[in-house]
Amino acid sequence: MYFCIMQKIITIRTDRHNGLYDITNEVTDLIRESHVKTGIASVYARGATAAIMIQENWDQSVQNDVVTLLSKLVPSGIWEHDNQDNNGDSHLKAGIIGASETIPVIDGKPGLSTWQNIFLCEFDGPRESREIVVTIIEDK
Numbered sequence: 001m002y003f004c005i006m007q008k009i010i011t012i013r014t015d016r017h018n019g020l021y022d023i024t025n026e027v028t029d030l031i032r033e034s035h036v037k038t039g040i041a042s043v044y045a046r047g048a049t050a051a052i053m054i055q056e057n058w059d060q061s062v063q064n065d066v067v068t069l070l071s072k073l074v075p076s077g078i079w080e081h082d083n084q085d086n087n088g089d090s091h092l093k094a095g096i097i098g099a100s101e102t103i104p105v106i107d108g109k110p111g112l113s114t115w116q117n118i119f120l121c122e123f124d125g126p127r128e129s130r131e132i133v134v135t136i137i138e139d140k
Helices: 025-036 060-073 088-097
Strands: 002-014 019-022 038-045 050-056 100-106 116-122 127-139
Touching: 002 019, 002 025, 002 116, 019 060, 025 038, 025 116, 025 127, 038 050, 038 116, 050 060, 050 088, 050 100, 060 088, 088 116, 116 127
Parallel strands: none
Antiparallel strands: 002 127, 019 116, 038 100, 038 127, 050 116
């Protein structure tokens, strides 16, 4: 049986139009604060032009490659939605990546491998405030 133990909002500032921001430490701190040993952590980006991704954080190259790939797959300035607020590509990129990730909680820590980190993906920045909802659920 599962029980929601905690739900908190992480708020970060973004300084680029397109970029990945490592939020692993913030999520890890919330898991520790929850005292959940076994369960799941749902990490959800609020906003239609942001996403959550599990990716390598060895160096900046993988993060840069993600931004480059998405810019090539989804170029700016050619979408119908651009007529409203010139960010059609931002919505499409966020939709491709997805608004959330679910991470297992194992022994009170995120069940990530050595090279995995949790990133907020910004596709319409910079923003003074981006909210990420973290919901921690315990398996009892």
